[in-house]
Amino acid sequence: MEQKAGEKEKSGRQRLIESITEAGSKAFNPAVPESSREQATRDFDDLIQRQAQLAGPLRIFRTKTLNILGALNLLVRPGAVPPWLRSRLMEKLTLVPFRPDGVRATLEFVFSVHPSGTVKVSEAAVPQKRGANITHEALNIASNLLSAPPASVTPDTWYSAISPQLLVLLDGGEGPELVKAASYIIGFGILGRKASGAPGTAGWRYFAEPMLKSIKPPIGFLDDVAVEDDIVDFSREKVLVQHEDLATALRRLHSLAVSHPNPGLCKRLLSPLLLPLWALASWPSAQNPAAENVCTPALELLKIFLKLTPSPDIILLLAQNLGYIGGYDRNNPEWAYKPTRDDLIQVVDQRQPDIATAFLELLKRWLKSARAFRAGDIQVKPEDEQDPVAQLIEIKTIQAMMERFPDMLSTQPRHILELVSQILSDSGENMGSDDEVAGIALSLLNRIVTAPGFQRSRVDPDTLARIETALDVHSKANTGLSQTATNLRLLLLYRDEVDPTAAATTTAPTDRQIEDRKTYNLAISYITAPDSPPPVRSEGLQLISTLITSHSPVLDIPGILALLATLVADADEYIYLRAISLYAQLATHHHPRSVVRDLTDRFSDPKETHSLDARLRFGEALLQVLQRLGSGGTPLSPDLARETGAALLAVAGRRGHRPKTEARRRREATAQEGRDREAAEAWGGSVPDMSEPVTAEERARNEVLERIVEGWEGTRGEEDVRVRASALAVLGAAVEVDVAALGQGVVAAAVELCVSVLQMEGGVEKGILRRAAVLFVLSFVRALEEARRQGRELGFGFGRQAQEDVMRTLRYVAETDNDGLVVQHARDVVESLEAWQVVRLLPVEGSQQQQALGGGLTKLAGLEVNPEMPAVSQGDVKPRPRIEEIE
Numbered sequence: 001m002e003q004k005a006g007e008k009e010k011s012g013r014q015r016l017i018e019s020i021t022e023a024g025s026k027a028f029n030p031a032v033p034e035s036s037r038e039q040a041t042r043d044f045d046d047l048i049q050r051q052a053q054l055a056g057p058l059r060i061f062r063t064k065t066l067n068i069l070g071a072l073n074l075l076v077r078p079g080a081v082p083p084w085l086r087s088r089l090m091e092k093l094t095l096v097p098f099r100p101d102g103v104r105a106t107l108e109f110v111f112s113v114h115p116s117g118t119v120k121v122s123e124a125a126v127p128q129k130r131g132a133n134i135t136h137e138a139l140n141i142a143s144n145l146l147s148a149p150p151a152s153v154t155p156d157t158w159y160s161a162i163s164p165q166l167l168v169l170l171d172g173g174e175g176p177e178l179v180k181a182a183s184y185i186i187g188f189g190i191l192g193r194k195a196s197g198a199p200g201t202a203g204w205r206y207f208a209e210p211m212l213k214s215i216k217p218p219i220g221f222l223d224d225v226a227v228e229d230d231i232v233d234f235s236r237e238k239v240l241v242q243h244e245d246l247a248t249a250l251r252r253l254h255s256l257a258v259s260h261p262n263p264g265l266c267k268r269l270l271s272p273l274l275l276p277l278w279a280l281a282s283w284p285s286a287q288n289p290a291a292e293n294v295c296t297p298a299l300e301l302l303k304i305f306l307k308l309t310p311s312p313d314i315i316l317l318l319a320q321n322l323g324y325i326g327g328y329d330r331n332n333p334e335w336a337y338k339p340t341r342d343d344l345i346q347v348v349d350q351r352q353p354d355i356a357t358a359f360l361e362l363l364k365r366w367l368k369s370a371r372a373f374r375a376g377d378i379q380v381k382p383e384d385e386q387d388p389v390a391q392l393i394e395i396k397t398i399q400a401m402m403e404r405f406p407d408m409l410s411t412q413p414r415h416i417l418e419l420v421s422q423i424l425s426d427s428g429e430n431m432g433s434d435d436e437v438a439g440i441a442l443s444l445l446n447r448i449v450t451a452p453g454f455q456r457s458r459v460d461p462d463t464l465a466r467i468e469t470a471l472d473v474h475s476k477a478n479t480g481l482s483q484t485a486t487n488l489r490l491l492l493l494y495r496d497e498v499d500p501t502a503a504a505t506t507t508a509p510t511d512r513q514i515e516d517r518k519t520y521n522l523a524i525s526y527i528t529a530p531d532s533p534p535p536v537r538s539e540g541l542q543l544i545s546t547l548i549t550s551h552s553p554v555l556d557i558p559g560i561l562a563l564l565a566t567l568v569a570d571a572d573e574y575i576y577l578r579a580i581s582l583y584a585q586l587a588t589h590h591h592p593r594s595v596v597r598d599l600t601d602r603f604s605d606p607k608e609t610h611s612l613d614a615r616l617r618f619g620e621a622l623l624q625v626l627q628r629l630g631s632g633g634t635p636l637s638p639d640l641a642r643e644t645g646a647a648l649l650a651v652a653g654r655r656g657h658r659p660k661t662e663a664r665r666r667r668e669a670t671a672q673e674g675r676d677r678e679a680a681e682a683w684g685g686s687v688p689d690m691s692e693p694v695t696a697e698e699r700a701r702n703e704v705l706e707r708i709v710e711g712w713e714g715t716r717g718e719e720d721v722r723v724r725a726s727a728l729a730v731l732g733a734a735v736e737v738d739v740a741a742l743g744q745g746v747v748a749a750a751v752e753l754c755v756s757v758l759q760m761e762g763g764v765e766k767g768i769l770r771r772a773a774v775l776f777v778l779s780f781v782r783a784l785e786e787a788r789r790q791g792r793e794l795g796f797g798f799g800r801q802a803q804e805d806v807m808r809t810l811r812y813v814a815e816t817d818n819d820g821l822v823v824q825h826a827r828d829v830v831e832s833l834e835a836w837q838v839v840r841l842l843p844v845e846g847s848q849q850q851q852a853l854g855g856g857l858t859k860l861a862g863l864e865v866n867p868e869m870p871a872v873s874q875g876d877v878k879p880r881p882r883i884e885e886i887e
Contacts, residue, residue, distance in 0.1 A: 065105035103165035147189030155202035183259035214249035241347035247293035261538030424470030630737030641741035652727035728772035732779035739783035767819035
């Protein structure tokens with residue numbers, strides 16, 4: 001039954017391809033008369049459009065879209081149809097996202113056909129649905145297809161069609177993986193580009209503004225809200241944004257912010273929403289569902305923004321607007337967040353007629369016109385006078401910060417002492433006028449003076465003199481602060497005598513060291529905090545990067561390496577890719593030995609503590625480190641190179657045995673057998689296959705994939721084939737970086753290993769290993785040629801017998817191997833070897849030998865050739881040109 005369904009689907013797809021080809025040929029063939037082509041064009045459009053008719057469940061509808069995608073994708077391949085038809089089909093293919101399900105279908109199609117989509121045995125035979133196994137490579141292709149509009153469509157038309165579909169995916173109803181995919185396309189592909197993501201562009205209007213307007217309505221938005229009824233009830237508040245729309249906007253913005261690490265985009269989206277997020281996050285006595293749908297995401301977004309923008313101006317802005325309720329005018333907000341009768345949160349229009357204000361305004365005008373207005377009758381507060389409520393809020397905020405963050409305040413003693421000296425000096429001149437402010441200043445001074453490591457000698461003399469003078473004035477005054485000032489004056493005077501060891505042993509850190517230490521601690525907290533979203537962790541890695549490039553002395557190299565190792569095992573692809581780049585950056589900034597040894601040990605994993613994915617990522621990091629060192633002209637020391645080469649050879653060899661891995665696989669297999677037995681007992685027989693039907697061709701392909709992956713893992717605890725291939729690839733990069741440092745022993749053993757792999761390790765599952773072996777030979781030849789061109793003596797070479805063995809093996813592999821890529825690589829390397837065998841006989845360009853010969857092909861090493869000798873006639877007695885072999 002399953003086979004018949006698959007064959008039916010295949011035959012239906014083939015009929016669709018034939019129908020499209022036939023209709024397209026009638027419609028666009030230049031040889032067909034124009035009169036008959038008009039009707040044929042309409043028939044062709046109807047054929048394509050019939051695949052977009054929404055009939056039945058949405059899954060059936062999407063299946064039709066997937067069918068048209070598959071058919072058009074096959075037809076637009078080079079040579080499949082004539083060029084005049086291919087251009088028309090390409091246009092139809094680019095417009096598939098215009099369908100109501102076009103974006104989702106496009107994503108599913110790309111993820112299902114991309115070679116990197118299936119990587120696990122359990123998923124090899126299952127169609128890729130709901131975004132499973134969405135790799136970075138496949139996501140890049142999907143983003144490129146959807147982010148930029150085709151040439152035949154304007155940006156407004158394109159983004160207006162795809163934005164509702166992508167924004168719905170952000171809601172999470174289609175699965176968390178598609179949330180990440182949609183956020184990547186929106187955040188990086190559209191809003192991350194200046195042409196489509198800058199304010200005012202089409203991409204910004206259709207993706208960013210719908211979310212921002214629902215959270216913080218602009219001024220013009222107030223007049224655009226339609227009135228639901230013909231009758232306007234002035235007794236009810238006009239609702240600008242319903243609770244559901246506010247919650248949806250916050251949910252989508254939160255998904256876009258946390259799904260991918262794009263700190264720059266987060267700052268651009270969240271900076272105009274600082275006060276609205278604060279108002280919603282601090283909503284008093286919030287109850288579900290408002291707390292869950294509005295307050296919680298607002299608080300998380302606010303935390304992200306504060307971590308990405310740790311500026312004191314932000315804190316001051318929040319302190320000055322603790323009572324913010326909405327709008328743009330602080331004293332007379334245009335709109336406000338207000339609760340409904342059900343304790344939900346919505347945005348309402350505040351521009352209601354204020355009778356009292358209107359009456360006072362009219363009264364003042366009448367009094368002025370009657371010249372009977374006296375200045376003392378109506379008191380008007382000057383605009384520059386500070387609100388007493390705001391003053392109270394600020395002073396309470398300062399006190400709360402002093403109580404909760406005393407250690408943070410002590411990190412900037414110089415700035416605080418300067419502020420304290422100014423406050424105490426001013427209050428000393430106006431004694432008793434501002435005792436509360438002076439009390440806070442004395443409290444700050446006490447925290448700085450009593451902090452561990454404080455030294456009087458480090459304080460600026462002028463600042464110290466002003467503080468002592470002010471303390472003397474306050475101590476002599478008859479106020480509640482006099483005793484505190486006296487105590488602080490004595491403590492400041494004798495501080496170094498109280499703790500003489502600190503003055504003798506403590507070295508004063510520089511301002512840069514203090515700032516770097518703060519940056520380092522902040523970065524570590526961003527990266528390691530369990531609730532840090534990807535943008536915050538990415539910002540932490542960026543802070544570490546700035547410290548590395550500036551050669552900061554506060555960096556703890558072993559600690560950084562341990563931190564990066566944990567990030568390499570992170571599930572988020574963008575985090576571990578950034579960690580890998582930091583490895584390369586750290587190695588090129590005076591720490592190559594530590595980085596290379598750490599990565600080599602983790603890649604080899606002798607204690608079997610890392611997962612397969614983590615080991616492959618460590619191998620990729622080691623590869624990038626070696627390539628960066630080579631491009632930067634920083635060769636490895638011979639001992640480190642030989643140590644690394646030997647470790648890579650041990651991993652790439654056939655004798656590696658991993659008993660812990662073998663035991664773990666046995667436990668997993670036993671557990672799986674138990675689950676299968678339980679399922680069979682529950683079903684009373686074999687468990688039915690619930691997956692969608694596949695064709696016989698697809699089933700055969702999936703079976704091959706399963707065998708390949710099983711062969712990669714092995715059955716007797718041997719090293720995974722993927723890790724062995726990665727080790728050979730890294731070793732090839734090391735050879736190209738500095739073959740001399742590796743030494744003859746490592747290189748000879750590597751070449752012998754590659755020949756052994758090509759001769760003895762056949763089978764489909766070992767294809768990736770044979771590819772790596774062939775490419776290593778090519779890397780070795782490149783390294784020899786580069787050394788010859790530079791005139792470097794390696795102390796060893798590629799002997800004639802070794803060349804013959806390698807060439808014979810490669811030629812055999814090129815004729816008999818069952819892996820197409822291995823065959824192609826082998827042929828390419830054979831051609832490269834043959835060319836190198838000729839080129840190495842030539843003198844190096846610019847060498848003394850070439851200059852003596854006058855340049856050009858005048859002599860081959862081992863052969864005497866003089867092509868410029870003139871030809872002689874039969875009667876000429878001059879000798880003929882001859883080629884003479886030289887021992």
